[in-house]
Amino acid sequence: xxxxxxxxxxxNITYPVVQAPMLGITTPEMVAAISxxxxxxxxxxxxxxxxxxxxxxxxxxxxxxKPFAVNLFVHPIPSQIDQQAFSDMQQFLTGFASENEIAYMxxxxxxxxxxxxHQQIELLISEKIPVVSxxxxxxxxxxxxALKNRGSRLIGTATCVEEALLLDNKFVDVITAQGxxxxxxxxxxxxEGLPPMIGTMSLVPQIVDAIRRPVLAAGGICDGxxxxxxxxxxxxxxxxxxxFLVCHESSAPxxxxxxxxxxxxxxxxxxxxxxxxxxxxxxxxxxxxxxxSGLPTLPYPYQQSLxxxxxxxxxxxxLTDFATMWAGQSASKAVRKPAxxxxxxxxxxxxxxxxxxxxxxQVRD
Amino acid sequence: xxxxxxxxxxxNITYPVVQAPMLGITTPEMVAAISxxxxxxxxxxxxxxxxxxxxxxxxxxxxxxKPFAVNLFVHPIPSQIDQQAFSDMQQFLTGFASENEIAYMxxxxxxxxxxxxHQQIELLISEKIPVVSxxxxxxxxxxxxALKNRGSRLIGTATCVEEALLLDNKFVDVITAQGxxxxxxxxxxxxEGLPPMIGTMSLVPQIVDAIRRPVLAAGGICDGxxxxxxxxxxxxxxxxxxxFLVCHESSAPxxxxxxxxxxxxxxxxxxxxxxxxxxxxxxxxxxxxxxxSGLPTLPYPYQQSLxxxxxxxxxxxxLTDFATMWAGQSASKAVRKPAxxxxxxxxxxxxxxxxxxxxxxQVRD
Numbered sequence: 001x002x003x004x005x006x007x008x009x010x011x012n013i014t015y016p017v018v019q020a021p022m023l024g025i026t027t028p029e030m031v032a033a034i035s036x037x038x039x040x041x042x043x044x045x046x047x048x049x050x051x052x053x054x055x056x057x058x059x060x061x062x063x064x065x066k067p068f069a070v071n072l073f074v075h076p077i078p079s080q081i082d083q084q085a086f087s088d089m090q091q092f093l094t095g096f097a098s099e100n101e102i103a104y105m106x107x108x109x110x111x112x113x114x115x116x117x118h119q120q121i122e123l124l125i126s127e128k129i130p131v132v133s134x135x136x137x138x139x140x141x142x143x144x145x146a147l148k149n150r151g152s153r154l155i156g157t158a159t160c161v162e163e164a165l166l167l168d169n170k171f172v173d174v175i176t177a178q179g180x181x182x183x184x185x186x187x188x189x190x191x192e193g194l195p196p197m198i199g200t201m202s203l204v205p206q207i208v209d210a211i212r213r214p215v216l217a218a219g220g221i222c223d224g225x226x227x228x229x230x231x232x233x234x235x236x237x238x239x240x241x242x243x244f245l246v247c248h249e250s251s252a253p254x255x256x257x258x259x260x261x262x263x264x265x266x267x268x269x270x271x272x273x274x275x276x277x278x279x280x281x282x283x284x285x286x287x288x289x290x291x292x293s294g295l296p297t298l299p300y301p302y303q304q305s306l307x308x309x310x311x312x313x314x315x316x317x318x319l320t321d322f323a324t325m326w327a328g329q330s331a332s333k334a335v336r337k338p339a340x341x342x343x344x345x346x347x348x349x350x351x352x353x354x355x356x357x358x359x360x361x362q363v364r365d
Numbered sequence: 366x367x368x369x370x371x372x373x374x375x376x377n378i379t380y381p382v383v384q385a386p387m388l389g390i391t392t393p394e395m396v397a398a399i400s401x402x403x404x405x406x407x408x409x410x411x412x413x414x415x416x417x418x419x420x421x422x423x424x425x426x427x428x429x430x431k432p433f434a435v436n437l438f439v440h441p442i443p444s445q446i447d448q449q450a451f452s453d454m455q456q457f458l459t460g461f462a463s464e465n466e467i468a469y470m471x472x473x474x475x476x477x478x479x480x481x482x483h484q485q486i487e488l489l490i491s492e493k494i495p496v497v498s499x500x501x502x503x504x505x506x507x508x509x510x511a512l513k514n515r516g517s518r519l520i521g522t523a524t525c526v527e528e529a530l531l532l533d534n535k536f537v538d539v540i541t542a543q544g545x546x547x548x549x550x551x552x553x554x555x556x557e558g559l560p561p562m563i564g565t566m567s568l569v570p571q572i573v574d575a576i577r578r579p580v581l582a583a584g585g586i587c588d589g590x591x592x593x594x595x596x597x598x599x600x601x602x603x604x605x606x607x608x609f610l611v612c613h614e615s616s617a618p619x620x621x622x623x624x625x626x627x628x629x630x631x632x633x634x635x636x637x638x639x640x641x642x643x644x645x646x647x648x649x650x651x652x653x654x655x656x657x658s659g660l661p662t663l664p665y666p667y668q669q670s671l672x673x674x675x676x677x678x679x680x681x682x683x684l685t686d687f688a689t690m691w692a693g694q695s696a697s698k699a700v701r702k703p704a705x706x707x708x709x710x711x712x713x714x715x716x717x718x719x720x721x722x723x724x725x726x727q728v729r730d
Contacts (some may be wrong), residue, residue: 160631180545181564196631199546199564201585201594202694206630220566225597229566232594232718265571266525329567350679353597 001351004010006214007237010153010173012067014038015347016237017227018155018176019244019339021048021071021133022184022221022326028056030249033339038347042133047301049115054123058200067130069155072117075277076138076191078299083109085296085342086139089306092293096286097106097310102322104311114301118145125150133157135187136277138170153269157187157218160196160203161210168211169177176239177207179219183242183328185279192299195278197270201233208234222330242331243346253318256325259335265329274311274324276303282331285321286310371410371579371722372602375518375538376496377432379403381602382451382592383520383541383581384609384704386436386498387394387549387691388412389680393421395614398704399427402710405709407498411438412666414480419488432495434520437482440554440642442665448474450661454671457658461651462675467687473523475531479666482508490515492716498522500552501534501642522552522583523553525561525568526575527568533576541604542572544584547609548633550644564633566598571600587695589714606698608711612704618683621690622701640675641668641687651675 007016019026019034021044022056031041043051053070060068075235090106097104117134121143124132132147133155139147147154148171156172167175178187188195198206200219208215217230218239227238244250246257263282272278273290277300277324281287286307290297297303314322335342372381384391384399386409396406408425410418418435425433455471462469471720482499486508489497497512498520504512513536514521521537523529532540533646543552544565553560564569565584573580580596583604609615611622628647637643638655642665651672655662662668679687700707 104684161629162631179566180562181567189633197545197562198630198694199544199566199585201544201565201591202546202630205588205591206695206697220564223570225599226566226570229597232590232597234590264526265563265567266527329563330571350659 001354005215005236005364007174011040013040017343017346018042018069018237018239019343020184020218020239020241020242021142022245023265024324025245025250025252025326027249028059028063030247030339031060031068033249034244035064035066035068036341038342040067040069040131042069042071044071044121045176046071046117046135047115048120050119050123053120054127057123057129060074068327069133070124070129070130072120072132072134072139073136074117074134074139074299077114077116077301081298081302082188086298089295089303092290092295093306093310096289100285100322102310102313103359104313107305107308112305113301114305121146124152128152131155134177135185135190138167138172141170144170144172153363154328155216158167158207159186159192160174160198161186161206163188163190163241164207164256167191168213172217173213174237175207175211175213176205176216176218177204177235179203179217181220181329182212182218183245183331184326185275185277185282188278196343200230201262204230204233219328220330222333224351225353226330227350228353240346242328243334243342244339245327245331246334246336247342248337249339253315253323255320256323259320259325260327260331261334263327263332265332268327268331272297272303274304274307275302279326280328282325282327284323284325286314366719367645372539372581372599375579376404376405381581382708382711383407383602383604385583385606386434386603386710387606387610389689390610390615390617390691392614392616393428395425395609395612395704396425396433398614398694399609399708400429400431400433400514402705402708404708405432405434405496405730407434408438409436410485411436411482412480413485415484415488418485419492422488422492422494423689434463434496434636435494435497437485437497437504438501439482439499440665442479442481442666446663446667451663451667451671454660454663454668457660458671458675461654465650465664465687467675467678471680472670472673477667477670478593479670486511489517493517493614496520498541500550502554503532503537506535509535509537520581523572524551524553524680525555525563526571528553528555529572529576531555533578537603539581540572540576540578541583542569542600544568544582546585546694547583547692548610548696550640550642553643565595567594569598569600575620584693586696587654587693587698589711589716590718591695592711592715600701605711608699608707609704610692610696611699611701612707613702614704618680618688620683621688624685624690625692625696626699626701627653628692628697633692633694633696633711637662639669639672641665645693647690647692649688649690660729
């Protein structure tokens with residue numbers, strides 16, 4: 001099966017499969033492995049400063065000369081928040097960390113300084129990044145124009161039809177429809193309340209019908225048959241995250257990988273306790289404790305900064321109780337293999353799934 | 366395309382498409398139209414007494430000699446509940462009804478008497494129902510045995526792998542995997558808390574992998590391409606609800622139909638305010654008012670009895686503000702046509718979707 005459609009030609013790739021950017025999981029090695037295999041690797045750089053971003057981009061470039069994506073967070077940062085709520089949450093987490101023998105380094109409110117994508121613009125332009133993808137919103141018009149002038153293709157993220165229409169109007173080249181099955185942060189940007197949780201089976205056809213751009217299906221796509229199901233829905237490509245969560249190039253610690261492979265789908269719940277933005281991850285002790293505290297979470301990225309040292313302690317010590325374990329509803333299907341082997345298996349299975357569906361429908365008796 | 370698989374042979378139907386039982390929407394005419402068209406119509410009788418059940422079954426039988434399903438609610442009924450909470454909710458609804466000029470007839474706690482599926486057993490056996498489907502649990506062993514002895518096929522509902530395994534162990538013939546996209550009540554029976562909300566794209570392949578029975582995909586299946594996507598996931602058939610919500614044979618009032626066709630997917634939210642069980646429907650004034658009251662909802666079917674007269678007033682007067690408008694996340698795609706025409710369109714589109722997928726993947730450039 002030769003893949004040739006709008007997604008493969010716009011992004012200049014062989015197979016219309018994008019590896020989802022997974023901050024804290026995706027390494028330059030993972031990105032390069034996927035791009036070298038004919039897909040599109042995505043390097044997550046949301047929240048990093050310019051130096052960190054540049055060094056990761058250079059690391060990817062050293063490993064591949066194929067197109068890859070750099071993924072940005074393009075959310076507004078509240079200039080001020082409820083300081084009492086911040087201090088209450090900090091006090092709660094200090095107590096929690098102490099009870100659990102975790103070294104907690106509380107952030108100092110007045111010292112907080114958050115990186116934004118504006119600091120990354122110049123280097124993305126000077127580094128001539130083939131594809132820039134983004135989530136949590138839409139970049140400023142001048143940024144979109146500058147990237148397009150430089151030849152970068154743009155991929156935006158929508159969790160409902162209304163968001164897809166906004167992206168379409170800004171001439172974003174490809175739109176990722178993020179179904180509710182997806183792991184990690186919801187890309188939602190039109191509401192600060194509970195995000196739309198529309199399943200891939202409903203969301204993809206509705207976005208395909210509503211806009212002129214090609215659509216990538218995300219959420220539940222983990223192998224060849226889910227990929228072909230997404231194509232049947234009108235998607236012209238897919239974004240795959242969880243299937244690469246435990247691959248050899250993933251930076252997830254071992255216990256975290258083990259938990260992901262053994263968690264039933266219903267354990268991957270929606271929470272904003274870790275970061276202040278809604279995200280899907282495997283329930284654990286820290287998530288439950290913050291909920292049980294009854295305290296309101298702070299807006300992103302303030303909540304993120306409050307939990308940072310606990311999460312990083314958990315990561316270093318391979319403790320699943322306190323780690324963020326973002327995972328989609330099909331994450332238990334992930335396998336421990338090199339990323340390229342997982343990718344190749346997906347492509348091969350897509351081809352045989354397609355060839356066998358007629359038999360599957362008619363003969364399985 | 367000739368359809369021939371485990372589902373068509375077990376259920377003795379031409380196409381592996383089940384019309385979802387939609388209490389308050391599905392009429393005997395709808396059931397017969399689908400069965401006559403080669404699918405499986407489903408008559409919802411949950412909560413009805415034996416006389417009402419029999420009369421509906423007779424009405425279906427007068428219109429078709431093809432196989433059809435009768436759908437039961439097989440939940441436990443709490444023998445006692447928090448009477449103070451009942452009376453608080455009743456008082457709130459009395460005030461709400463009065464403010465909104467609705468004739469409210471509060472149920473009298475001591476007079477409440479709920480029908481259960483046990484009252485329907487004998488007549489299902491004597492009426493030799495071809496297919497008995499059920500939700501909210503698993504019927505007693507002796508009931509399953511009696512129906513099977515009489516030649517009825519059984520269809521159970523699962524919202525997670527764990528529930529599918531329980532149904533599989535009870536020799537239920539076919540299992541419906543109810544993805545989170547689905548409208549109406551969640552079939553969940555292993556937890557009383559928030560139900561698993563696993564999208565169809567993740568749920569179907571996981572249940573197909575876990576059990577030996579054929580699986581029907583439900584949730585987001587509304588046309589031929591979503592049907593073929595479900596088959597690609599390993600389902601051997603589909604259950605379709607929302608696509609028939611506004612058909613000619615639907616008993617939904619006109620304004621209700623209009624609202625369903627014009628509501629974006631994110632308006633179809635999860636609530637237990639109407640019935641006490643989690644269900645997906647279009648948000649309206651009554652739903653919001655009960656949430657805003659801060660009062661706890663009563664367990665099913667107590668909450669159902671408390672809201673009954675408001676909902677029935679809304680139905681009679683075609684008021685969307687106070688009606689239950691169960692709807693799935695693809696309900697806006699529903700069209701006002703005869704059920705048979707919708708069914709036929711789905712089957713034809715499934716065939717062309719399948720034939721065009723290769724072209725769709727390769728040529729759309």
